[in-house]
Amino acid sequence: MLGLxxxxxxxxxxxxxxxxxxxxxxxxxxxxxxxxxxxxxPNFVYDVINIYFDESEKLLRNLxxxxxxxxxxxxxxxxxxxxxxxxxxxxxxxxxxRNVCVAFRSASELSNRPGCxxxxxxVEHEYHYLKNMMHELFQVLTCFVNILLTFTQTExxxxx
Amino acid sequence: MARDGGVSxxxxxxxxxxxxxxxxxxxxxxxxxxxxxAVDDSLVDRIVIERLLRITSCxxxxxxxxxxxxxxxxxxxxxxxxxxxxxxVDLIITDYCMPGMTGYELLKKIKESSNFRxxxxxxxxxxxxxxxxxxxxxxxAQDFLLKPVKLADVKRLRSHLTKDVKLSNGxxxxxxxxxxxxxxxxxxPSPPLTISPESSPPLTVSTESSxxxxxxxxxxxxxxxxxxxxxxxxxxxVLTSSSEESPIRRQKMRSPGLD
Numbered sequence: 001m002l003g004l005x006x007x008x009x010x011x012x013x014x015x016x017x018x019x020x021x022x023x024x025x026x027x028x029x030x031x032x033x034x035x036x037x038x039x040x041x042p043n044f045v046y047d048v049i050n051i052y053f054d055e056s057e058k059l060l061r062n063l064x065x066x067x068x069x070x071x072x073x074x075x076x077x078x079x080x081x082x083x084x085x086x087x088x089x090x091x092x093x094x095x096x097x098r099n100v101c102v103a104f105r106s107a108s109e110l111s112n113r114p115g116c117x118x119x120x121x122x123v124e125h126e127y128h129y130l131k132n133m134m135h136e137l138f139q140v141l142t143c144f145v146n147i148l149l150t151f152t153q154t155e156x157x158x159x160x
Numbered sequence: 161m162a163r164d165g166g167v168s169x170x171x172x173x174x175x176x177x178x179x180x181x182x183x184x185x186x187x188x189x190x191x192x193x194x195x196x197x198a199v200d201d202s203l204v205d206r207i208v209i210e211r212l213l214r215i216t217s218c219x220x221x222x223x224x225x226x227x228x229x230x231x232x233x234x235x236x237x238x239x240x241x242x243x244x245x246x247x248x249v250d251l252i253i254t255d256y257c258m259p260g261m262t263g264y265e266l267l268k269k270i271k272e273s274s275n276f277r278x279x280x281x282x283x284x285x286x287x288x289x290x291x292x293x294x295x296x297x298x299x300x301a302q303d304f305l306l307k308p309v310k311l312a313d314v315k316r317l318r319s320h321l322t323k324d325v326k327l328s329n330g331x332x333x334x335x336x337x338x339x340x341x342x343x344x345x346x347x348x349p350s351p352p353l354t355i356s357p358e359s360s361p362p363l364t365v366s367t368e369s370s371x372x373x374x375x376x377x378x379x380x381x382x383x384x385x386x387x388x389x390x391x392x393x394x395x396x397x398v399l400t401s402s403s404e405e406s407p408i409r410r411q412k413m414r415s416p417g418l419d
Contacts, residue, residue: 029308029310032308032310032311033208035215035311036208036211036212036215036311038215040214041211041214044211048204048207048208048211051203051204051207052204055202055203055204080259083257084201084202086286087202087204087205087255087257087286087307088202088203088204088205090286090307090308091202091204091205091208091307091308091309092204092208093308
C-alpha cells in the first residue's frame with residue numbers, strides 16, 4: 001500500500017517538473033541550484049526561492065506604484081527595477097518570468113507607457129503562475145517526504 | 161575592522177549560519193583559505209554566488225555595492241590603508257550593472273590601487289555585450305562570466321586561483337575535484353530524481369534510507385547527483401553551457417550575432 005502512494009507521488013513530482021521544463025517556465029539553472037544544496041545548506045533551494053519571491057514581490061509592487069502614478073515619467077527607474085528582476089529570475093532558472101521582464105524592459109526603454117502597463121500585467125501573470133507551481137511542487141515533495149518518514153519510522157518499530 | 165552595514169543580511173537564519181555572509185573577519189585570514197569578495201546589488205544573486213563560492217571551498221564576503229566593496233578594502237579612505245596590510249583578498253567578483261558604481265568603475269578603482277591591483281577581478285553580467293566584455297578585459301579584468309553563473313564557472317575560477325595562491329604562499333593545496341567533490345558532501349541517499357522531457361519511468365526509491373538518517377527537508381528529495389543530460393529545450397535563446405564548456409562559452413560570447 002505504501003508502495004502505491006510513493007509511486008504515485010514520484011510520478012507526480014516527475015510530471016510536474018517535466019511539465020515546467022517543457023513549458024519553459026524553468027530552465028537548466030533551476031537544476032544548477034540543486035547542486036548547491038548539501039548537508040551544510042540542506043534547505044538552500046527552498047530558501048533561495050522564497051527569498052526570490054519576497055524580493056520579486058517588492059519589485060512588482062514598486063513597479064505598479066510607479067506606473068499607476070498619473071504623473072509618472074521615470075522610465076529609468078522602471079528599467080533599474082527590471083534589471084533586478086531579470087537578473088534574479090535568471091539566477092534561479094525562472095526563464096519565462098525573465099523573458100517577459102526583458103520584453104517589459106524594452107517598452108520602458110521606449111518610454112511607452114501603455115506598453116509598460118501591458119508588460120507589467122504579463123510579468124505579474126507569469127510570476128504568479130511560477131509561484132503557484134513552486135508551491136505545488138514543494139507540497140508534493142513534502143507529502144513524499146512525510147510518507148517516507150512514516151514508512152521508515154514504522155519499519156524501525158517492526159525491526160526492533 | 162569589525163564592520164556593519166552594506167554587507168548583506170540574509171533573511172533565513174540557516175543561511176546566516178553559513179559563516180561569513182553577515183560579518184567580516186577581524187583576524188587575519190588563514191593563509192590556506194581562498195578569500196573572495198563578491199559584489200552584487202541583487203540579494204538573490206549574492207546568495208547564489210556566495211553559495212557557489214562556498215561549495216568550492218572559498219571564504220566569502222558579500223557586499224551589495226561598489227562603494228561597500230571599496231570600504232571593505234579600505235580604498236575609500238587613504239589614511240586607513242595601513243590597517244589593511246593583513247586583509248587578504250584573493251579574488252574579487254563583481255556584477256557589472258549596479259546602481260551608483262558599476263562593476264567596471266569598481267574594477268578601475270581596484271586596478272588603480274597599489275594594495276589591490278594584483279588581485280584578480282572577475283566581472284559578471286547578464287548581458288552578452290562584446291564591447292562591454294572587451295572594455296572590462298582591457299581594463300584588466302581576469303575573466304568575464306555570463307549570468308546566470310554556474311558551478312562549472314566557479315570551479316574553473318577556483319582552480320586558477322589555487323595555482324596562483326600556491327605560488328605566492330608556498331602552501332600545498334588540493335585542487336578541487338570535478339563533480340566528485342560536490343557529490344561527496346551531499347546528504348545521505350535520497351531518491352534520485354531523473355528528469356527528461358518525455359514522461360519517464362517512476363523514480364526508484366531507496367527505502368533502505370536508514371532510521372538513523374536525518375529527516376529530509378522538502379527539497380532534499382531532489383537529485384543527489386548531477387543530472388547526466390541537460391534539459392533539451394527546443395529554441396534555447398538563453399545561453400547555457402554544460403560543465404566542460406567554459407572555453408566554448410568564451411568563444412560563444414565573441415561570435416557575432418549574439419549581441
